Amino acid sequence: MTDAAGLGVLIADKFEDSGVEALEALGCSVHMDPNLGPDTIADAVRATGSSVLVVRSTKVPAGVFEKADGLRLVIRAGAGHDNIDSAAAGAKGVPVCNCPGMNAVAVAELAMGHMINLDRRIQAQTDALKEGHWNKKEFSKAGGLKGKELLVVGLGAIGTELVKRAQAFGMKVSAQSRSLREDTARALGIRLIDYSREALIEALGRADIVSVHVALCDDTHELCGPGFFAAMKDGAMFINTSRGEIVDEEALVAAIETKGLRVGLDVYEDQPSEKDCSWKPAIADVPGVSLTHHVGASTDQAQLAVAEETVRIVERFVESGDALHCVNKDQLTSGAAGAGA
Numbered sequence: 001m002t003d004a005a006g007l008g009v010l011i012a013d014k015f016e017d018s019g020v021e022a023l024e025a026l027g028c029s030v031h032m033d034p035n036l037g038p039d040t041i042a043d044a045v046r047a048t049g050s051s052v053l054v055v056r057s058t059k060v061p062a063g064v065f066e067k068a069d070g071l072r073l074v075i076r077a078g079a080g081h082d083n084i085d086s087a088a089a090g091a092k093g094v095p096v097c098n099c100p101g102m103n104a105v106a107v108a109e110l111a112m113g114h115m116i117n118l119d120r121r122i123q124a125q126t127d128a129l130k131e132g133h134w135n136k137k138e139f140s141k142a143g144g145l146k147g148k149e150l151l152v153v154g155l156g157a158i159g160t161e162l163v164k165r166a167q168a169f170g171m172k173v174s175a176q177s178r179s180l181r182e183d184t185a186r187a188l189g190i191r192l193i194d195y196s197r198e199a200l201i202e203a204l205g206r207a208d209i210v211s212v213h214v215a216l217c218d219d220t221h222e223l224c225g226p227g228f229f230a231a232m233k234d235g236a237m238f239i240n241t242s243r244g245e246i247v248d249e250e251a252l253v254a255a256i257e258t259k260g261l262r263v264g265l266d267v268y269e270d271q272p273s274e275k276d277c278s279w280k281p282a283i284a285d286v287p288g289v290s291l292t293h294h295v296g297a298s299t300d301q302a303q304l305a306v307a308e309e310t311v312r313i314v315e316r317f318v319e320s321g322d323a324l325h326c327v328n329k330d331q332l333t334s335g336a337a338g339a340g341a
Helices: 017-025 041-048 062-067 086-091 104-120 122-130 157-168 182-188 197-204 226-231 249-259 300-320
Strands: 008-011 029-032 052-055 073-076 149-153 172-176 209-212 237-240 262-265
Touching (some): 041 052, 062 086, 104 122, 104 300, 226 249
Parallel strands (some): 008 052, 149 172, 237 262
């Protein structure tokens, strides 16, 4: 058990006021600085005497754990945790936790938004009218989503929420996922794709729309490369709201040019870690793409849910020393605090 009184919590990103208030109600001393970055977090941890670090998009490299000896817990206020060097944290005995599923609906909604935009060319229509050009003849050309075959690659919480929305639009859904079982697929009313590269390639050839929802790891780095895109139908849609490094962007651009793929992206290979800066992805110069600013999880509803889960993780840590949703259990040094579930 940990004494919450005076437990320092450093929040290095924007965070809901309700979450801050709830942490303070636990007895924690909360310090929030959304302007912190990879090079300044360690000094801030030491200066505030914080034991718990909470981040959203801010990167937490190995150097933070080398310098900030007082850290006992790191929480990623979101699902993915590739912005945190979990191995380095584990080597120092620091559990890293995430908030799985809290932003699933928000990301699924954005994926659907990209599909609708690509089908109806909403942004292009807006741009044409702003430029004073009425072109009902051209923009009346749209296939519609009803009856289209959607392939979901990765069926975690986000993929599952996307299935529900796609089915509400009358789409036929298939999915491939490492842990997806036949009975689960049957209950969801979707077609199960065997977990193999060969089965995936075959499924890509049938799909009108492909939406990717896998975590970034060695197995998924550039999962969507030349062979992946070559297997897709000409003119099919490709949506990525997971991580940019999952896609070989050069191969994607080539597929847009040679196969007429329609593409919606929320994430990019080399996107900046800064929250507001001058930057343009190379793919932005390709006509007809639908692009957003890695904001899939950024709805008020999602952030409230993430804040509540973050507070629950801290509360569990205070009560029992357990690290709820710990993602680096296997990397924690022997006897490290917070290695529980």
